[in-house]
Amino acid sequence: MKNRKRYIALAVYFVLLMLPIYWMLTMSLRTNADILSSFSYYPKNLTFTNYIKIFTDRAWYSGYINSLIYVTMNTVISLSFALPAAYAFSRFKFLGDGQMFFWLLTNRMAPAAVFLLPYFQLYSTVGLIDTHIAVALAHCLFNVPLAVWILEGFMSGIPREIDETAFIDGYSFPRFFITLFIPLIRAGVGVTAFFCFMFSWVELLFARTLTVTNAKPIVATMTRTISATGLDWGLMAAAGTLTIVPGALVIWFVRNHMAKGFALGRV
């Protein structure tokens, strides 16, 4: 009886969650005229023209490619800086380590808009505007602290004696770190990569301001669908639906590690 109640509650919750996504999906499969003229729970005249346009129009599909490029760059950069940093925080005592660890978090407390103008001017000066690396670096401002924070939790769960045993056995530090230590915190690396990916993927403000055309991400493209004929609802819905796909894929891959990541209390 209790179980049944729980299932009903979960089902209601699930429906509420899925409703907007379902609505977007149906919209993406209808024409603009259809969307604007009648109300229906499912597409009456099924059409794939919106999707076809996205996959054939360079202005659209290049948005996805650009996004994927800088998101990947950002994830790689964030992890390669955060892994050694987190190791230092978890293993060594140094002057001001506690303060520094907290300071990392404070980077996440300031709104992104605060950093926007300085970034824009700085990047203009050094000629980084409208490049993928510009966005990837800007996103590091938020992703590196988060990554350090999460990874430190995972690393502190590994006994220090393993490190010592490895050094006694004759491992050099880089070899130990890459062949023994990182495999031990695989789950943590997966969870961290997921967070970096998701944050960078959905971030709009930096991505839009620091790019013009060459590195224009999909989130920026989506906000510019107004034409002479008004908003292209169907196209926007199709783009939105496609934007969910990479995130869903990444979640699928790290789903088994996610619970552990949350359980460690750092996420």
Add this chain to the structure above:
Amino acid sequence: MGLMLQHVDKIVGREVHLKDIDLHFAPGSRNVILGRTLAGKTSLLRIMAGLDRPTQGRLLVDGRDVIGMSVRKRSLAMVYQQFINYPSLTIYDNIASPLKLAGLNKSEIDRRVRDTAAMLHIDDLLFRLPAELSGGQQQRTAIARALVKESQLLLLDEPLVNLDYKLREELRVELQQIFALRKATIVVYTTTEPAEALMLGGNIVIMDEGRVLQAGPTPEVFRHPATTRVAEIFSDPPINFIQGRAEAGQALLGPAIRLPFSSHMAHLPAGPYTFGVRCNHLSLQSTSPEAVAIGARVDLCEINGSETFIHVRYGDTRLVVQKTGVHHFKIGSSITVYVHPCHLFVYDAEGQLAAAPDHTGRA
């Protein structure tokens, strides 16, 4: 030659972890460091391994100062109290890892891994992961990895303490045999248990509060514990102490008991002394006419395996009597405990050994 520590201090913040340690370990020697928890055993071991730097002092290996030398360059192996293995590697790779890093060829590695694994009875588990093994098997793997290197120095930090009783007994016996095979290795083994120290033999270092109290061959130290503290640490349950005096060829234990000097006490000048007697030398039956009776009251009866420890009170002095077999005594009842003067350790007012029982010709 061998390993030598000279005036080693370790101070962390304001806490003194080790104070003025001077020790020498000869090549091929078996050494046990015995001390209660927080005595500084692990700190000392970590300094010997090169994992920590001493605040002061020198560490010489074959006459060469090795402080500051990277752990990787030293010839040593260490086994921890916790079961430390590389979780992502199989047992085979765990044991093989120091050899691979030393650059040995494949067939040599294979031979040595299999030999060592066979010695520790884990040869049928070689292709499992550490997490799939029991605690005892995990510790066997850790020991195998330490042994396979054939290093100059082998450090074991209470390796058996996290194992259950039966496994501990088993592995203790095996370790003795394995150590015997390593002729050139300096083995340093820390423990809190006097019985373990006695079993492993060799030399012993008694530590307390960061200091070395006494060092020497294990049986020698057991028979002549230099201070009351050493006697306490090196017997389990702790040795019994009775305050008393010596005068005119007689020892006075507590307020009322007089006993004649045994031969080993003959030279004692008169004065206040502390008399120590191990609990297995207190008995409930008179074994010889010289034995003296102590009238006491039962406080507690503790049954430990096939032995009974009877806690009794004589005046203000608490004593523990060890008796083989399981016995029950009513709490509060009167009991007569016998002690033979030839078993008495005598300590002077400063707690220094003044006379120890004579062991020639007896077990």
